[in-house]
Each structure stands twice: as C-alpha cells, then as structure tokens.
Amino acid sequence: MGRAVVTGPVKLGPGRVGWRKRLAGRWRDIYMVVRVEETLFRVYWFDRDCWPGYWDEVKESLGGDVLFISKDCCFFVYGYLIGKKYENCIVFSEAAFPKYGDDGGWEYKCEDEIWAFRMSDGKYGKVGESDDFPEISWSPPSWIFDVESCSNFQPRNQSEGEADVDDEEVQADLKDSNSKDDVEREGMESDSNHVDQEQEERSDSDVDDQDDGNMQCDSDDEDEDMQSNADNEGNTSLQEDVPASLFALVSALEEEVTRTLLRMNGGYEATIEKETSRKNITMSAPRACTSSSTTKVNQSDTATTKFEGFDIRSDLVPILQKIWRKHGNIIERSTMRSNHIITRALESLATMVEILEDNPVESISDCQADYLSTTLSDLKTMCFKVHWLGSFVEKAVKLHKSKPLVDSLNKLTDLSSQVKERRAILLDEVTKLTEEENKLKKEMAKVSKLIPFSGQFKLDKPLGSGLT
Numbered sequence: 001m002g003r004a005v006v007t008g009p010v011k012l013g014p015g016r017v018g019w020r021k022r023l024a025g026r027w028r029d030i031y032m033v034v035r036v037e038e039t040l041f042r043v044y045w046f047d048r049d050c051w052p053g054y055w056d057e058v059k060e061s062l063g064g065d066v067l068f069i070s071k072d073c074c075f076f077v078y079g080y081l082i083g084k085k086y087e088n089c090i091v092f093s094e095a096a097f098p099k100y101g102d103d104g105g106w107e108y109k110c111e112d113e114i115w116a117f118r119m120s121d122g123k124y125g126k127v128g129e130s131d132d133f134p135e136i137s138w139s140p141p142s143w144i145f146d147v148e149s150c151s152n153f154q155p156r157n158q159s160e161g162e163a164d165v166d167d168e169e170v171q172a173d174l175k176d177s178n179s180k181d182d183v184e185r186e187g188m189e190s191d192s193n194h195v196d197q198e199q200e201e202r203s204d205s206d207v208d209d210q211d212d213g214n215m216q217c218d219s220d221d222e223d224e225d226m227q228s229n230a231d232n233e234g235n236t237s238l239q240e241d242v243p244a245s246l247f248a249l250v251s252a253l254e255e256e257v258t259r260t261l262l263r264m265n266g267g268y269e270a271t272i273e274k275e276t277s278r279k280n281i282t283m284s285a286p287r288a289c290t291s292s293s294t295t296k297v298n299q300s301d302t303a304t305t306k307f308e309g310f311d312i313r314s315d316l317v318p319i320l321q322k323i324w325r326k327h328g329n330i331i332e333r334s335t336m337r338s339n340h341i342i343t344r345a346l347e348s349l350a351t352m353v354e355i356l357e358d359n360p361v362e363s364i365s366d367c368q369a370d371y372l373s374t375t376l377s378d379l380k381t382m383c384f385k386v387h388w389l390g391s392f393v394e395k396a397v398k399l400h401k402s403k404p405l406v407d408s409l410n411k412l413t414d415l416s417s418q419v420k421e422r423r424a425i426l427l428d429e430v431t432k433l434t435e436e437e438n439k440l441k442k443e444m445a446k447v448s449k450l451i452p453f454s455g456q457f458k459l460d461k462p463l464g465s466g467l468t
Helices: 147-152 160-209 212-241 244-265 268-282 291-302 314-327 339-358 366-381 387-401 403-450
Strands: 022-026 029-037 040-047 054-058 066-069 074-077 089-093 114-118 124-126 304-307 310-313
Touching: 022 066, 022 074, 029 066, 304 314, 310 314, 310 339, 314 339, 339 366, 339 387, 366 387, 387 403
Parallel strands: 066 089
Antiparallel strands: 022 029, 029 040, 040 054, 066 074, 089 114, 114 124, 304 310
C-alpha cells in the first residue's frame, strides 16, 4: 500500500520565479536537483529509512559520478568514463530546467547548448569553451548528428502532413521487425513440435513395454513431461517478449560483476594471497604491537563471528556494528544474493573504514589509496548504501596524491625557519659588533686627549724629515 509523499502542488511565494525541479535515479536511490540560481545547483538524496522520508542535501560530491540532465531524462555515469574534470559534475542542456509559469513547453531542439556545474568548487560554464569543462570525448552513433532524426520529436508547430509521413515510416519499421520476429517464432515452434513428437513416441513405447503395475508410474512420468513442455513453452514466450539487446545487456552486466568481484577478492583460487595482501593493507599503519598482540591479531584474522547472518572476521565486526548503528542496513538494496560475495564485500567495507580511521595521510600508501577508490566503486556497483563514505574516500585519495606537494611545502617551511633563525643570529652578532665598535671609539677619544700634539703622527718616520 503506497503513501502520499506530496499532498499538494509546491508553489513559490508571490512575485518569485523559480526553475522546475528534476528527479534522477541511481540504482534504487532517488535524487532531486534544484536550480537555486542561474549558476548554482543543489542536490538532495531521499532517505527512505527516516520515516516518513527525508531529503538530505548532498554536499560537494556525487561519489565521483557525473549526473546528466536533459529535458527528457536524467541519469548517472561513472566519472572515470567521462574524464577527471567532470567528476562530481552536473551536465545539463539549457532547456533542462524551464521556469515556472513559462508558456513554452518541452519542445525538442537539436541546438540546445550543454552546460556543466561542478559541485566540489561551484564552477559553472559551457562544455567545450574552457579548460575547466573541455569537450567531452566520446563516440556517439552516427544518427545522433542527423538533424532529420529530430523529426520523431514532434514540435507543436509541425504540420499534420509531416507527422503522418513520420508515422508511416515508423509503422513500416515496425512491420519489418514484426516479420522477423514471426520467422524466428515459427522456427522455435517447429523445433518445439519436433521435440514434443519424440517425447510422445518415447512415452508410447515405454507404456507398451511396461505391465499394469507400472501404469501409475507412467502417468506420473507423463505429467512431468507435460509440465516440462509447459515450462519450455513459457520460456519460449519469455524469450519472444524480451528483446535480444536486453540479453546482451544482462550478459555485459554479469561480466562486469565478475570482473568487479575478481578485482575485490583477487579470485576465488587465490584466497591465501588475498588474505596476505589484506593484512599488508590494514596493518601498514605504525602500531606499537608486541609479540603477544601480534599473535592475537593473527588469530582474529581467522576467527569469524555471525553478523546479520554472515560469517565476518571477528576483528571487523565492531566496525560494521558502528556502521549499522549510524547508517542503518547498508545491504538492504544490494542486488547480490551470494552470501560469500556479500561477506567479502562487508569485510572490504570494514577494511576501508579501518584504513581511514587508523592511518594519517602521511602513512597511506599507494596500495591503500587504490584499494579505497576501487573498493568504493565496487560497492556502489553492488548497490550498497555507501554514499556517506564517498566524501571521505575522495578527500583521502586527493590528499594522498598531493603528498609530494605537501612534502615540498614542508621542506620549504623548514628552510624558511632555518633562514629566520640564522638571520636572528646574524643580527645579534651585528649588534654585539656595533657595541664593541662604539667602545673602541670612546677609548680612542680618551687616548687622543692625552697626546700633547694635535693631529695624527706616524711613529715609524724620522722626526727631522724636511729640515734640509
């Protein structure tokens, strides 16, 4: 039974004009994009766990993804597929946010300009006209540049004759596709009939060979054959209803999930190597561990404890308990059904939190930074509710990449301190030398007063020079 989220239309105050709000979906999450000003946007995430629902503002980050908004649809794309400069950006057409009260509708225009807004720093600009938002490099199908393809979107001022021509072309395409489907369906039905005939002949021969005592078993077998045939017919009808492109999409998703799991776990056959690498990652932070504490850590790596029905490493359970208390059940929307996969994913999540909490920025290694970013992406792919973790991981990775610059800045700061210290020492010495110079001048004045002759005399010259 559903419930009303909004009981009436949302209206602005008198004399105010605003833009229409847009909704975007990512997996099972709902986001609302609000255009506050001409060059400012705000994004809200709908928290279903907070009864009766609450719009929580998303600050600075979309988890590294890119949100595309047109007047027709809204969708998210992984940031690494578009480019580093477009991570956490909103890319939209100029007509994607019409104003309230405008007489114009949602007419389709091929010449709509594309703009971008970056949430992290608030920059705003047209795509392809600055270094902040370079031209998006991708390979669209050829029809996307065909102006005639826009005829499928009928503007209000289009004549009825042109619309009829387009409808006839669409109907012709549908007839061609339906004829192909009929040919495939006839081939599948002929194969199914051939299989049914073989099964009937086989069942008739079995009935002739068996006695009356086995007739009940034969009837059961026939029932099973009929049920099997019904299932086959049902599967055939499902295959006819589902387009081939959907099967290809499902296959591609399965391959992506497989690669994701292999990247997270290192493969099922490399369990020992996986555990060793995970220990190296989590234990790389400087810790004062004695031999006894090291033994306890090794024992905790092998011991498991039940958590939400999964066998989790005992040392990671307290971390997951804290996550559950603060953020709720983060796997309730997951598409994974394998306990083994979810167990490994939860342990990876706890390991991420352990790295972030136990390691300062200067001690995070390249391996740990890569582990944080890739694991977060994998957890999003599995529909784990980890939006709260994105900003922490993004900050940690950025600071890690900036460590060489930070080290250089620290060295320059140390050199500046040394120069200041040396300058202070030199100034102190200059002051002392000035005082000594003043003392010498005073002594020279006293001695000069005791000499009965004025002027300067050189004692190394004869006194009678110049007599003759």
